[in-house]
Amino acid sequence: MKQLLKQVFSSKKHHYWLVLPFVTMILAASLFATPAFATGVYQMPNLAAGDASGKGKALRTWIVDQGEIVSRLNEGKIGSAFENLAKQTGNEVRVVTIRRLDYGETPESFAKALFEKWFPTKEAQANQTLLVLDTVTNGTAIITGDKVKSLLTDSIAESVATETVSAPLRDGNKYNQAFLDASDRLVAVLSGNPDPGPPKIADKVQVEGTFKKAGETDRGNATAWVVGLLIAATVIPMATYYIYQINQPSSDG
Structure with missing residues (x-):
């Protein structure tokens, strides 16, 4: 009976770990699919x-x-x-x-x-x-x-x-x-008054900085997300299989 309960528990854990990668991918995909207002x-x-x-x-x-x-x-x-x-x-x-x-x-x-x-x-x-x-x-x-x-x-x-x-x-x-x-x-x-014209913009010396532009930051964030998802898609199944293996009942038992 003890061995049977151990097998059932291990089986449930196995199912949980199999479902986890899919849940993770679905949640991550929803972040990209949700329109931003x-x-x-x-x-x-x-x-x-x-x-x-x-x-x-x-x-x-x-x-x-x-x-x-x-x-x-x-x-x-x-x-x-x-x-x-x-x-x-x-x-x-x-x-x-x-x-x-x-x-x-x-x-x-x-x-x-x-x-x-x-x-x-x-x-x-x-x-x-x-x-x-x-x-x-x-x-x-x-x-x-x-x-x-x-x-x-x-x-x-x-x-x-x-x-x-x-x-x-x-x-x-x-x-x-x-x-x-x-x-x-x-x-x-x-109102019929003279056009005051656009604002006067003072010339500023352009000094190259290390800050990224907004577009570059957005692209960088998107790239990081994609790379993270690819890594997750590779690592999670491997970890799942490893955990499943170590939870298998020993053949000696």
């Missing part, structure tokens, strides 16, 4: 009737910060500036941040689709400006309606997205500064 246009909230028409009396939505990168204080400052702009000129600006785009999507395609979702007619689009930022790549895009183009020309709009917003991001991902600068410039231009 990708956002599609279909997931974006609809604007209220007053938002879309520009005729609502209630405070409208100016910032949709799904990337969670703008402080509440600065969100309030920017929202107030856009609210005053809308009251004084009828021109409206909205800022959207997202964590990650759906596969195959670009900031430009996302911004265009969202612009058409929120403002489905040419009339609704006429006085609108939409600025979009993807926080994974720091990619930006800006879409404008027909009536605002006389003030916010395509070249100025492009400069706002690629220079005014991007400059603080290149200097340490200063998101709040980026949107404060962008809102100041957009409000000035859409």
